[in-house]
Amino acid sequence: MATGFIILFGLTMLYLAATSRIIAHIRILIVQGFLLFLICCCGMEHNNWLNFAFLTVETLVVKSIVIPWFLYKVTKKTHSNRDVAANIPHFYCLVIATLILLGGFLASNYYFSSMKMIAPIYFGVSVATIIISLWLITIKHKIISNVIEFITMENGIFLLSLSVSKEMPILVNMGVLLDVFIAVYILGLFVNEINKEFNDLEVSHLSDLKDYEYND
Amino acid sequence: MISTILIFPIVACLLVMLVKKKAFATFMVNAYAIIHFICTMLMVTGIGNKSVPYFALDNTNSIFLIVLSLVFLMVAMYNTGYVRHLECSDKKLCHYSFMILVFVLSMTGTLLSTDLGISWILIEGTTLSSAYLIYFNKTKHSIEAAWKYVFICSIGIALAFVGIILLNISSGAVNSMSFAELYRHASEFDLMWLKLAFVFMLFGFGAKMGLAPAHFWLPDAHSEAPSPISALLSATLLNSAFLVIVRVFKIMELANCTNYARLMLLVMGFLSLFVTAVFVYHIKNYKRMLAYSSIENMGILAVGMALGGAAYYAVVLHLIGHSLAKASFFLTSGNILELFETKRIKSVKGLNSADSKTCWLWVASFLAICAFPTSLLFISEFIMIKTMILDKHYILCGLFVFLLTIILYGIGRVVIKMAFDELSEDKAKVVEKNINKVSILMYVPQVILLVLVFTFGVYIPQWLNEVIKLAVGTF
Secondary structure (H helix, E strand, O other), X not given: OHHHHHHHHHXXXXXXXXXXXXXXXXXXXXXXXXXXXXXXXXXXXXXXXXXXXXXXXXXXXXXXXXXXXXXXXXXXXXXXXXXXXXXXXXXXXXXXXXXXXXXXXXXXHHHOOOOOOOOHHHHHHHHHHHHHHHHHHHHOOEHHHHHHHHHHHHHHXXXXXXXXXXXXXHHHHHHHHHHHHXXXXXXXXXXHHHXXXXXXXXXXXXXXXXXXXXXX | OHHHHHHHHHHHHHHHHHHOOHHHHHHHHHHHHHHHHHHHHHHHOOOOOOEEOOEEOOHHHHHHHHHHHHHHHHHHHHHHHHHHOOOOOHHHHHHHHHHHHHHHHHHHHHHHEOEHHHHHHHHHHHHHHHHHHHOOOOOHHHHHHHHHHHHHHHHHHHHHHHHHHHHHHHOOOOOOOEHHHHHHHHHHOOHHHHHHHHHHHHHHHHHHHOOOOOOOHHHHHHHHOOHHHHHHHHHHHHHHXXXXXXXXXXXXXXXXXXXXXXXXXXXXXXXXXXXXXXXXXXXXXXXXXXXXXXXXXHHHXXXXXXXXXXXXXXXXXXXXXXXXXXXHHHHHHHHHHHHHOOOEOOOOOOHHHHOHHHHHHHHHHHHHHOOOOOOHHHHHHHHHHHHHHHOOOHHHHHHHHHHHHHHHHHHHHHHHHHHHOOOOHHHHHHHHHHHHHOOHHHOHHHHHHHHHXXXXXXXXXXXXXXXXXXXXXXX
């Protein structure tokens, strides 16, 4: 059951690579949060109830409600609907993302299947998610897209930490801290402040500080 | 003692937020600096308890803590003079002091923690608190700098977390992240996963330490932050991240993966030197120039770690020397900024006629950082070059000296021009208007730091030498 959800989780990354509407990206975050919740429910042994309750609240409330809701508010306020200026056409984005995902599956199955500590499917999908997110960060032009991709990367890391949760539940809880980190700072302070100062959320506005020119 | 260091700032933060007075907030920062220094000195000399659960003072982190304590004390002293003329509300200044306390607390925690997980969390804490401090001036540029800082460092921290997960996979049945446990079982670790984990952790914590190619946040953040904060960032924050790398390197050493780890450190170290040599030459902003010099020095530390053997001793000396000299350099740059109201190199000329004390501090800080004898950095770089020659790494040695010379020329040219060119009339008026802003408290800390750097080059007190030797032994 968990395997199915993990594959679905991997597929959401393809959708993210193929679309340009910010609102669709936010919906993907909700879906990912919910899938992570389902993976937690299916894949974990429930002998530590406190830890389990903590994880479900985190995935269900923080990942699928609080962060997307906040991002939604920011998009409304800044009227940023699309990230149209990506450097690469969407078709190629989709192809590259698919190749990375395929690479993740193949690598984990061929090379790491002998490892007892970690299920290949967890490893493959989470590594592919991290790489796709990092790559998308480099090609997108809006700050809000960068934040969304940062969150998907963090979701990938969360998935990876779930695979070792039986041995080290504390690792998963540390992963949760990353979420709080995003919620407090990247969203709460900067997106608002940058918006106040620059009127829209284009990355290109944030390239004033240079080595060879003096702009202060 | 150790609990005092960790609990006092929490109480101080609460008080600062309750009282909400400018003078009280600054007083609390000073009080913490003094208590921090006293507690550190007592602990190092063996008085008071040295460990509580998850935190302990051991041979490795003693020297890091002494440096942090000393630099923080000096910065706090400078800060008292600095905030006196700062035009901002009581509330804003309280937030500023609050964040300084949190920032130093998280750095102290990172240094003292005996657990990789706790170190990671506290490194994240340093990003949270220092981002506000970088953004303190609330200008377009400070937002840009803070955004880059938070974004790059949080990606770094996230990747370091991947490294920790991979380390956990490699460690097999060892379900602990305490350094002592990891060291004990290091020889049983799965090497493939361990190597992968090291790459992620080196890149993640290396981003925080300012090693190229993840250094892009550093020049922006250091140049846009208020000067006392730039000094803290450069002289203490980078060291905290370095300590985590040292500890992870130790795991690699015990697991017999030393050559692999050394190669990675060597590449990142030389890349940092190369980046600085390329960029420092054309720079237009003197605070950015100092920031690039920090990247260079972090590169030297990485190269020293990669060399091993006698170079470990050089690494510790370099760490002390760089922190003290760079703190002094950044604080003096704060004086120049106060006097001339600009960070543009071309607009600052005739420092000598404007304010001779600042001018000589500026030149002396430069001499300290460029390893002019008897600066401590001279000894450390000399030992490193000697180690390279003895180990027959002639090409590396040549490259090392070549890159350092370019950087020295780049910085030296700017410093001398700023110090001894002729002061224009309109700038003289600006300086005259601002000269009262620079109080005696904004000179004394640099003098103390520089005296220490130049004295340690010829004489290191017995007790300090013991601490350094113990630290080198654990590397």
